[in-house]
Amino acid sequence: MTLLDKLNHDMKEALKQKDKETLSVIRMVKASLQNEAIKLGSDLTEEQEITVLSRELKQRNDSLHEFENAGRKDLAEKLENELKVLEKYMPKQLSDEELEDVIVQTINEVGAETKKDMGKVMSAVMPKVKGKADGSKVNQLVMKHLS
Structure with missing residues (x-):
């Protein structure tokens, strides 16, 4: 449907x-x-x-x-x-653990190490989690992993 x-x-x-x-x-x-x-x-x-x-x-x-x-x-x-x-019409939202897994995997894929790589990571993560996670939450978790 x-x-x-x-x-x-x-x-x-x-x-x-x-x-x-x-x-x-x-x-x-x-x-x-x-x-x-x-x-x-x-x-x-x-x-x-x-x-x-x-x-x-x-x-x-x-x-x-x-x-x-x-x-x-x-x-x-x-x-x-x-x-x-x-x-009710949105896709099922990712849990915090699932979202963190996607972020860690993407950080490893793009080879990010510092906060300077934030843009690379965000541009790679957001298409993967589109509609399944809030952008500000993704931003916070990426910052946590890059610091």
């Missing part, structure tokens, strides 16, 4: 259940996916779909932090619910 099929199925379920929040999030995601497909002029690959979903998650996470800092609990709760809906 493709992502679009899953979204359509879940949208029908949300309509039946009269779940307006879930329905709203699914419609936003579908619109983002369709806009990206139009921009590229072709159907999206699975990797491109994950990129769009990751972008949507990141936007909501950033907004969530801003709302929490501003003391807007009402808006923060709404975004937390949206994040829960979005996370």
